[in-house]
Amino acid sequence: MIIGILKEPEGEARVAFLPEAVKTLIDWKLDIWVEKGAGVSAFSPDEQYLAQGASIHSRDEILSKADLICGIQPLKQSEIAQTRPEIVLMGQLDALYNTDLTDFLLKNNKTAFSMELVPRTTRAQSMDVLSSMATVTGYKAVLLAASMLPRFFPMFMTAAGSITPARVLILGAGVAGLQAIATARRLGANVFAFDVRQAAKEEVLSLGAKFVDVEGATEDKSAGGYAVEQSEAYLQKQKDTIHEHALKADIIITTAQIPGRKAPQLVEERTVRSMKAGSVIIDLAASSGGNCALSQPEQTIDVEGVRIVGVSNLAAQMPQDASKMFGKNYLNFLKLIIKEGQIHLNFEDDIVQGTCVCHQGTAISPRIIQCVTS
Known part of the structure; x- marks a missing residue:
């Protein structure tokens, strides 16, 4: 054969x-x-x-x-x-x-x-190739973001003064998100993570990140560990919560996808335009619609000093x-x-x-x- x-x-x-x-x-x-x-x-x-x-x-x-x-x-x-x-x-x-x-x-x-x-x-x-490649992707996403960020990840105590650690917000705590959390923590960042699945909370906390809670999510045990579609009321509440955390973030890494459907939009245009100049958004769901409203597949764009990287195949870079x-x-x-x-x-x-x-x-x-x- x-x-x-x-x-x-x-x-x-x-x-x-x-x-x-x-x-x-x-x-x-x-x-x-x-x-x-x-x-x-x-x-x-x-x-x-x-x-x-x-x-x-x-x-x-x-x-x-x-x-x-x-x-x-x-x-x-x-x-x-x-x-x-x-x-x-x-x-x-x-x-x-x-x-x-x-x-x-x-x-x-x-x-x-x-x-x-x-x-x-x-x-x-x-x-499970999705899990394997998500491990690579989550790791590489943090390194890419770190290379683009105009400041350090860890806290530094220097003769020139103290440097506060970078603040990283990770949306989606599946395999890619958890690997991104672990990598960002190793680099010394303060990490916050959001996921609609309450089951992810314990894993997020175990890696040293803080869990962003939004109550009222719909969960489906038959979904095989994936997120499922949510109600409009929950989605708006979710976007408002993410907006508040994004204003303080230096980096946002988005990993949320629903198999066979358009990726949920988590980061609104108003959020991007309100973020600090120099911030970086890595949208790993860009090819399936994007978690960020302004993402462009396989492109890096600048919106008022916020760089948005729409990338779908970071695994190919390793x-x-x-x-x-x-x-x-x-x-x-x-x-x-x-x-x-x-x-x-x-x-x-x-x-x-x-x-x-x-x-x-x-x-x-x-x-x-x-x-x-x-």
Whole structure:
């Protein structure tokens, strides 16, 4: 069986598998075809893949002959059309939000797995690419903000006087938010964090941050740990509370997203225009609508001295460790669907079923079925 590893599109420096992970796949008696230069941006040249037993091929060869293609970003529709009818495609396809791609896969009778659909269960933790990449993103977001802030993070006692610590407000205390809290605290900042889920409060406090409480949030235990949509009354109360804290903040890092839906707007235009000049906002939800009203995807803008960074793929800025983590998640998932060197799809397994967008044109994941029938 041939597993193909393709070079990711421009702007994506990660690769699905580093050479060390390829060695594991070779040990499973699989043929690994790597596109020329696929790992260069993650500091893994072709020679390292060859040394582990992989072979180097052109993109067209892999698209036309591979049995399974593992990637990160989704392929273009024109490239999917080049693949074999029996192909199994895997990646972070954003299948709930990228409905054009999902419709194309269904209409063209393809089999595809979207790794962001991995269920948030204990058994699936080792396969959860969202959590892995959120760890990288939360860490990198704080370093980016620190590099842009025109002042120190920690408190300093100097002969020239005392420097007070920076004040950081983090919106969303999921994996990215918690990593951002931990990193900002290590750098010596005073950290405040908000999340609609009361369950997050204990984790926020354990990391040394203060929890911003807004009473009246709707919670749903069936949401798998994600936030859910809230009432208009609560949203306004939430925005007012965030506005008050933002006026004192030097940095705001926003991480709040709802799978398959537009990101909730937490930072209003009035809030941005009232913040201190020199403040920095890192909006990690910019690509799905943005938590900040003025964010622009993949752009940095200046609004009256407040810089807003709309960024969606900070993990690509740490390609070595991010690729290592992604590849480990992939290996753990592949153990479920590769048996004795062949693909065996057991849709009675909740992880396999939950992650599969479609099989030969039939929607499989309950979340995808709900999306395409609604």
